[in-house]
Amino acid sequence: MQHGTSGKHFKNWSNTYSCNPSLYFEPETIEEIKEILKSANENKKIVKVVGVGHSPSSIACTNDYMISLSKFDRIIDIDQENLKVKVQGGIRVDRLNGILYDNNMGLSVLGSISDQTIAGAICVGYHGTGINYGILNSYVTEIEMILASGEIKTYSKNSNADQFGAILCSLGCLGIILSVTIQCEKSFKLEQIEYPGRLEEMLESLDEHLKSSDHFRMFWYPHTDYVMCYNASRTKKPINPKKFNWFKDKLIGFYLLEFLLFIGFYFQFLVPYINWLYFKIFSNRSEYVDRSYNIFNFDCLFKQHAFESSIPIKDTSKYLLKLKRWLNENPNVRVHFGVEIRFSKSDDIWISPCSNQDSCWLNIIMFRPYGKEYPREEWWNINEKLMIECNGRPHWAKTHNLKKTELMELYPKFEQFDKLRRELDPNEIFINDCLRKVFS
Ligand SMILES: Cc1cc2nc3c(=O)[nH]c(=O)nc-3n(C[C@H](O)[C@H](O)[C@H](O)COP(=O)(O)OP(=O)(O)OC[C@H]3O[C@@H](n4cnc5c(N)ncnc54)[C@H](O)[C@@H]3O)c2cc1C
Incomplete structure (x- = not known):
């Protein structure tokens, strides 16, 4: 049997989930993987492959066998x-x-x-x-x-x-x-134009915005009306990257924000002002051209909790306007920016959150400044409630409370997927606690 090590302590990127696998493997050959699977089947162990542990949930966790495919990276x-x-x-x-x-x-x-x-x-x-x-x-x-x-x-x-x-x-x-x-x-370059807007106005003309570029997204600053909008399209223009200003982008945009949110943890009435302030500081219009992946990716700042759902695109305004109204009606709930609003084309993958529907993704976060845990239950609950109301589906990497019966309603092929899963993995060695909730 391939030699696994004991004593591994696994934590996901945001330090929100962890586990202590009894054996941790970094196999180099397929034969070694086969041996691990054989042992798991014989000894009734759970096997989880871990990538880099970026999922903000326990989906990659196990206290039995954990495998990293870091040596399968060719x-x-x-x-x-x-x-x-x-x-x-x-x-x-x-x-x-x-x-x-x-x-x-x-x-x-x-x-x-x-x-x-x-x-x-x-x-x-x-x-x-x-x-x-x-x-x-x-x-x-x-x-x-x-x-x-x-x-x-x-x-x-x-x-x-x-x-x-x-x-x-x-x-x-x-x-x-x-x-x-x-x-x-x-390979392609993207030209991105970023500009400030108002949530209601952007939602009223959402169709036009969606068509106006290849990759459109918005970032809503809760407790305000403001959004930042990003239109990115393929271009032949020469590279003209976004200028990085350490003072503004790192010192204010990262370190000061974490510090302010840490203070905000003790004086939570400050949070809406922090959101407003950061919108004002970072809301200038700018245009730049860069390699595709430099535009697609951006700095997600520091440790955070995340919840994300994919809803039918036609319900985008309904969801966001209700969410905004709810927040206004519940002034004691203070939440962090931003709510990220993105869009994906429908596909025919059995349990893809975009299966058979053009979708709007809504991602909410709550930062953990210096490890502080802001209360987030009500914010999570209202988002999950709105997701369910819109027949939305959770992002599989993120925490949610949906069970098999609800998922069967949302995915016509969920039962078929579960049947295939049981056929391919009769001893359920790939089912950890996180996935057991999904399939029960
Ligand atoms: C800051 C941040 C930003 C993010 N932004 C986005 C975003 O823009 N869009 C988005 O969709 N998601 C986003 N995510 C979520 C993230 O993309 C996913 O959680 C991530 O893709 C998981 O990749 P991983 O390598 O970390 O896998 P892990 O989290 O380690 O594992 C995820 C799942 O894959 C399984 N797995 C891994 N490798 C294998 C394998 N070889 N065979 C079988 N199963 C395997 C694991 O067992 C687990 O079930 C973000 C996460 C963070 C922390």
Whole structure:
């Protein structure tokens, strides 16, 4: 049996979930992975592969066997003619971005960070924004997976096609992703225009804004009417990056903010003023051009809790206006900026949050300045309530309270997914406590 180490303490990026796996493995070969799976089946152990632990939930946690695929991080093939790349599951997206750029290729869409492993991102349905762009999973053309039995299977539109739609967003519970093939496009630059706006006005003309660029998103500052808007489109213009000003962007934008929110923890009436102040400081219009991934990604600042849902796009205004009204009616609830509002095209992946619906993503956060835990229950509850009211679906990497019966209502193929899961993993070695809630 491959030698696992004991004593590993795992914490996710935001330090909000942790676990103590009895054995931690960094296999170098497929044979070693097979041995771990065999032992898990024989000894009734849970096996979780961990990417870089960026999920703000316990989805990657286990106190049994934890596997890191950090040694499965190679590029297997770059097909420049067909613009496809095949990579091992453990490669980080930021490394892939650089390699693709050097080969005149790029991923069509990215979320706010690229630190994740490609397999971790695919498992949870990693998305960016752009109404004509699906979640990253919708660009995946093939996945190679090692099943609980040790069998290796390839899934694509040509191979095991009937199950490909399930494998494309698998929550890490159908098997271990060994490799992923992704349809890319030629490397591209994006020109981003950022400008301030008012929430109601932006929502009134949302359709126009969605069409006005390739990748449109907004950032609402709760307790105010203000939003920052970001329109990014492909361009041939020369690179003219956003100027980084250490004093403004780092000292004020990061360190001072954390300090102010720390003070705000003791004097919570200050929080709306902090939101307003940061909008005023950072709301100037600017335009810049950069490599695609430098525009897609941005600084998400410091440790935070996050909750995100994907709702039918037609309900965007309803959700946000109700949320804003609720906040006005509950002045004792103080919440941090920003509410990130993004959009993704519908797909046909069984349990993708954008399955069969053009979607609006709504991401709320609550920072943890110097580890302080602001009360967030009411803010989370109202967002989950509005999500349910709109038939929205939770982001799989983030915490939520939906159970199987509710998920079956939201996903016509949920039961089919669960059946396949039980067939592929009869001893449920891939089901940790977080996933057990989803399937019970
Ligand atoms: C600051 C920040 C910003 C973020 N921004 C976005 C965003 O813009 N858009 C978005 O969609 N998400 C976003 N997220 C969430 C994040 O993208 C996901 O949680 C992330 O993709 C998970 O990748 P990971 O490598 O950290 O995987 P982990 O969190 O370690 O694991 C996630 C799941 O994948 C499974 N898994 C990992 N590797 C494998 C494998 N090889 N085979 C089988 N299962 C595997 C794990 O068991 C687990 O179930 C953000 C998170 C943070 C902290």
